[in-house]
Amino acid sequence: MVVSRKAFVIWLELLLVVGLFFSVIRLMPDSFFEREVENYCEPKAEQINALQTVKEENKSQFKTSGNNQFDQYLLTFEHCSSKDYELIVIELLYFKAIKFMTPGKPGDEKSEIDLKVVNYPSSRFQAYQLDSQLDKIVVEVRTKVSSRISFYLVNQAEFIQSNHNAVVYYAILFSAFITIAIFNSLIYFRSGDSDYAAYLPFLFLNAIFIFLSEGVYRYLNWEWFDQLGAAVTWLIAASSVFFANRFIIRFTQLDLYYPKLTLWALKVPARLCISFGVIALFHINIGLVVIQLMSLWLSIVTFPMLIPLLKKQVFSIEYVFVAWSIILLAIIARVSYGLGVSELSNLVIYGVAVASLFESLLLSLALGDKLVQFKKRETRLYERTLTDELTQLNNLRALKEEGGKVFEMSKTMNSESALAMVDIDHFKQVNDNFGHLAGDKVLQAVSMRLKHALREQDILGRYGGEEYLIIMPQTPLKDAQKIMARILNKINQQEFVIEKQLLNLTVSIGLTAITIDDNNIEESISRADRALYKAKSSGRNQIISVEN
């Protein structure tokens, strides 16, 4: 199978970014509980229902029922007798409500115990001060989404240390987010580019969503954010998904390639997603299910739609493709954990936040790359407006521009510059005898010879027809005369080979100085033109030079 260079580069980029993504995920501190905290004890745990019949025994991990149902777990600490364990930590990704109760005999009314929450700002762990008198406890948990739950007894000091590691992680993560946001905002304000206008709402909403959903605000002691509640977080999540989708469609012009599919598979679900974000403010359960389903749908469906575009070489699409792959990976990991298909891992815990950062970075790269490509195209177009198509020399517009600059420079520096008009003698005969195409080739061949006879700083251009203009900055007329003599020889001493035929050509040259008495470059040009006319009328193949 032959792999094209472009495909190879895309796969290489994908491999590199995925590799980098997993390296960052592996490096994360305070992640998989067992790895970070060395001294811990897993209590004996049993899942019990309201009637207190044992359902599952002696497991360290359970799956919550979700749907706001109450799950109860009986924990026994007898074998964790060490005094080192001051905290009970419950690891659960989607928290809702937790209660502690005394275990009673079957049929007894359980009484609630008030365990003090340790102000441990994580959305993944909840830590409580343990009463040393207790050796058994019932934990009641209510979650919206079915998810893994584990219990540990730990040493407080060690636990707090792992908390500090998490602070470092969030500080780095959000510094990166803020840098990307400022950088892209600045580019937008300077360029006014509509792609950036579509990208920025997603960038900001996504960062705010991570800030809220990961509980980052707790590290800043902004506890009042808690009062915003899950509903606002989900509205922001829905808006972020909506704007991400809108940006991708605009940037990749998906609707140009698949108008109907884009409308029904992407635009409608995205609108549904943001509408249910608003509904979530009133009915969180309904909102939450639809938002999650729609965001999963959008991430999955966008993916195969992008692949054919990669082949069509749409602008910077590979960065979008790689960004999407990473975010899809993280979403699948989180959802599969939530559904109980996979174990809790760094990928589940950090995947979405780190992937969001990678996504923001890659999309910024995609936007920057598109700008650079537009800039290159613009430069190419601009250069074309200044170039003569046949000879690839400066055209009349470029000559006037460059001539104007030399004229100004000569005036300011009070220095001498020179200007010459070169015209091929009896060029009409070339056309008449050999044809117009041969005439074109002669014009190209003469251009080459003129170019080689001139110095680096001289400006050569086609003034029109078979007439060339040469501007020689900072060159006294005497030196210019020598250069023109060289040109005359270069043309008339060596034959031209045009379509296998030998051709003798001569040129006439009108030369003048660009003087401070001139009002503009046009005056110098018309003086050179008059000198050229004189050279023609005095027999051609010669240089006529006029001072002013």
Ligand SMILES: Nc1nc2c(ncn2[C@@H]2O[C@H](COP(=O)(O)OP(=O)(O)OP(=O)(O)O)[C@@H](O)[C@H]2O)c(=O)[nH]1
């Ligand atoms: N092949 C070709 N011919 C061109 C081009 N531009 C102008 N010409 C021809 O150049 C010729 C210029 O002819 P004239 O102005 O009579 O000048 P000449 O024959 O060179 O005679 P003198 O300048 O008096 O020596 C005309 O026949 C134009 O058609 C071009 O781009 N390609």
